[in-house]
Amino acid sequence: MNEVNTELKSWRGTPAKKAIQEFVATVTNTGGVSYVPPEERIAVFDNDGTLWCEKPAYSQLFFVIDRLKKMAEADPTLLDKPAYKAAYTDDMGFFATLYPDNMSMLAEIVYDTHAGMPQDEFEQMALDYLNNARHPRFDVPFKQCVYQPMLELLDYLRDHGFKVFITSAGGMSFMRTVSEEIYRTPRENVIGSNITFEFSREDGRVVLLRRPGLVQPMDDGPGKPVNIELHIGRKPIMAVGNANGDAEMLEYAQSNDGAVLCMLVHHDDDEREYAYDKGAEEVLQAAAKRSWTTISMKNDWRTMFTFQSS
Amino acid sequence: MNEVNTELKSWRGTPAKKAIQEFVATVTNTGGVSYVPPEERIAVFDNDGTLWCEKPAYSQLFFVIDRLKKMAEADPTLLDKPAYKAAYTDDMGFFATLYPDNMSMLAEIVYDTHAGMPQDEFEQMALDYLNNARHPRFDVPFKQCVYQPMLELLDYLRDHGFKVFITSAGGMSFMRTVSEEIYRTPRENVIGSNITFEFSREDGRVVLLRRPGLVQPMDDGPGKPVNIELHIGRKPIMAVGNANGDAEMLEYAQSNDGAVLCMLVHHDDDEREYAYDKGAEEVLQAAAKRSWTTISMKNDWRTMFTFQSS
Numbered sequence: 037m038n039e040v041n042t043e044l045k046s047w048r049g050t051p052a053k054k055a056i057q058e059f060v061a062t063v064t065n066t067g068g069v070s071y072v073p074p075e076e077r078i079a080v081f082d083n084d085g086t087l088w089c090e091k092p093a094y095s096q097l098f099f100v101i102d103r104l105k106k107m108a109e110a111d112p113t114l115l116d117k118p119a120y121k122a123a124y125t126d127d128m129g130f131f132a133t134l135y136p137d138n139m140s141m142l143a144e145i146v147y148d149t150h151a152g153m154p155q156d157e158f159e160q161m162a163l164d165y166l167n168n169a170r171h172p173r174f175d176v177p178f179k180q181c182v183y184q185p186m187l188e189l190l191d192y193l194r195d196h197g198f199k200v201f202i203t204s205a206g207g208m209s210f211m212r213t214v215s216e217e218i219y220r221t222p223r224e225n226v227i228g229s230n231i232t233f234e235f236s237r238e239d240g241r242v243v244l245l246r247r248p249g250l251v252q253p254m255d256d257g258p259g260k261p262v263n264i265e266l267h268i269g270r271k272p273i274m275a276v277g278n279a280n281g282d283a284e285m286l287e288y289a290q291s292n293d294g295a296v297l298c299m300l301v302h303h304d305d306d307e308r309e310y311a312y313d314k315g316a317e318e319v320l321q322a323a324a325k326r327s328w329t330t331i332s333m334k335n336d337w338r339t340m341f342t343f344q345s346s
Numbered sequence: 347m348n349e350v351n352t353e354l355k356s357w358r359g360t361p362a363k364k365a366i367q368e369f370v371a372t373v374t375n376t377g378g379v380s381y382v383p384p385e386e387r388i389a390v391f392d393n394d395g396t397l398w399c400e401k402p403a404y405s406q407l408f409f410v411i412d413r414l415k416k417m418a419e420a421d422p423t424l425l426d427k428p429a430y431k432a433a434y435t436d437d438m439g440f441f442a443t444l445y446p447d448n449m450s451m452l453a454e455i456v457y458d459t460h461a462g463m464p465q466d467e468f469e470q471m472a473l474d475y476l477n478n479a480r481h482p483r484f485d486v487p488f489k490q491c492v493y494q495p496m497l498e499l500l501d502y503l504r505d506h507g508f509k510v511f512i513t514s515a516g517g518m519s520f521m522r523t524v525s526e527e528i529y530r531t532p533r534e535n536v537i538g539s540n541i542t543f544e545f546s547r548e549d550g551r552v553v554l555l556r557r558p559g560l561v562q563p564m565d566d567g568p569g570k571p572v573n574i575e576l577h578i579g580r581k582p583i584m585a586v587g588n589a590n591g592d593a594e595m596l597e598y599a600q601s602n603d604g605a606v607l608c609m610l611v612h613h614d615d616d617e618r619e620y621a622y623d624k625g626a627e628e629v630l631q632a633a634a635k636r637s638w639t640t641i642s643m644k645n646d647w648r649t650m651f652t653f654q655s656s
Binding site: 075155199208209212216222223224226230232233234235241242243244251252258259261262265266267268269270284287288290291 | 385465509519522526532534536540551552561568569575576578579594597600
């Protein structure tokens with residue numbers, strides 16, 4: 037865990053950094069017309085591709101594939117099912133086609149791999165994976181593939197009285213196992229998609245079992261503002277994302293009456309990370325049309341990952 | 347709003363107060379075997395009948411009846427429907443039979459009265475009601491019918507590094523309009539039942555519309571632990587309730603391995619509040635069986651309501 041620093045030192049002195057500093061100065065200026073009291077300083081951040089690396093695939097997808105593989109090793113009859121076979125033979129192409137084109141099969145896989153399991157058992161499994169499995173290119177644990185400038189931004193905001201929430205399209209329980217360690221963000225401030233739970237008892241003790249079926253709505257696209265209202269109950273004054281599924285969240289923040297900061301992380305650095313617009317075509321257009329602040333990873337960030345910072 | 351005080355001065359020196367003080371001393375004792383770090387000091391409180399008065403009926407029910415009445419005045423053809431007629435003729439007996447015996451009609455009424463409405467409009471309506479409508483017996487606004495000893499307890503816990511959440515079976519959005527003012531508890535720390543939202547746009551701005559249909563599960567009985575996991579992601583170490591619908595929540599907290607405090611508010615003071623066991627028969631039995639700490643409102647509380655405290 038790196039030291040807390042609130043100087044945004046990994047941000048170059050470009051317009052993106054200035055936009056952040058000016059926005060924060062504006063809403064915290066007690067006498068100003070755009071002053072926002074601390075309880076209303078809500079900032080929401082997408083997770084995959086915004087706070088940490090989402091390529092070559094979501095770390096949660098690697099986690100699920102790892103689980104499919106282990107299940108197939110224990111019970112080879114499972115190899116009759118395409119997903120297990122693809123996992124067993126390291127056929128990443130199979131999984132690449134699932135999101136967002138075949139969500140129902142993706143959901144089925146997620147249920148198959150962890151449904152019926154007590155929640156604390158699932159969490160231990162997720163944590164073990166995130167602690168140990170390594171990113172295929174950077175060769176560090178997935179949980180270390182966090183963008184250093186974003187970690188500094190979270191700290192900077194909290195240092196100025198903001199409440200920071202993570203709004204992931206990915207698994208809420210999955211991310212909560214490491215959110216305190218890697219983002220200094222408490223579990224209850226992580227919103228995401230999740231499968232449902234069933235209240236149950238085992239040996240006289242309460243156990244929450246993971247059940248097939250997603251909590252509605254999934255935390256993506258128009259579901260993000262809905263879940264923000266359900267979990268937070270206030271419209272954010274700052275929203276940061278990187279993909280098409282973040283557009284409605286940024287639009288929602290922008291519908292606030294007062295000062296607002298909407299930012300879009302642009303993956304344009306294939307040397308230090310990855311360069312891609314796929315999955316962000318519409319949100320990049322929306323950013324141009326709505327004057328959202330685009331963050332160029334290549335030009336605006338001095339350091340990329342936390343594991344590279346001094 | 348009363349001054350913050352963390353001395354529990356409205357609690358008499360009875361076993362209930364001692365149980366609270368000893369529990370808090372135990373889990374905050376840094377060197378002790380039962381020490382709990384601050385991020386895990388989760389305390390959950392039911393709302394109606396635990397933090398504020400729920401008799402002669404839930405304030406939210408009065409709110410709904412008020413709305414039915416206004417709608418019937420504007421459109422007398424609605425008087426053909428039993429609920430509107432009952433509201434118009436002040437027939438409280440009709441509504442008394444709905445919960446918990448006719449939940450589907452109760453749900454229909456709640457949808458009828460506020461579905462299709464933008465969320466911010468609903469919130470303004472709820473806030474206006476809570477600011478102005480008066481309790482029929484105590485003749486103060488409903489929002490002032492808060493138990494002074496409980497307000498002190500919330501402050502006392504926060505002062506010792508606890509995170510306090512409200513877990514209401516009633517409407518989450520309804521309570522959030524006043525939670526900061528009356529409980530010093532931020533909106534995002536209020537969990538409850540709620541109708542669903544739909545993402546929509548009006549004049550180019552994002553609007554969340556209230557839709558018929560409840561977010562599942564309803565925040566009552568076995569739904570309370572499920573929603574605690576969805577909203578907080580951690581098992582509470584302290585849980586306080588007063589009705590049958592709180593039993594699973596207390597049982598859930600008790601399934602923790604370390605030190606735990608489960609408390610049950612017993613309504614036994616018809617002079618200063620109300621005396622009733624109806625709706626609490628099973629949880630009172632569970633409390634005896636499981637050694638939960640019962641709070642006698644009559645014997646353990648020096649002051650009853652915040653509007654009576656000096």
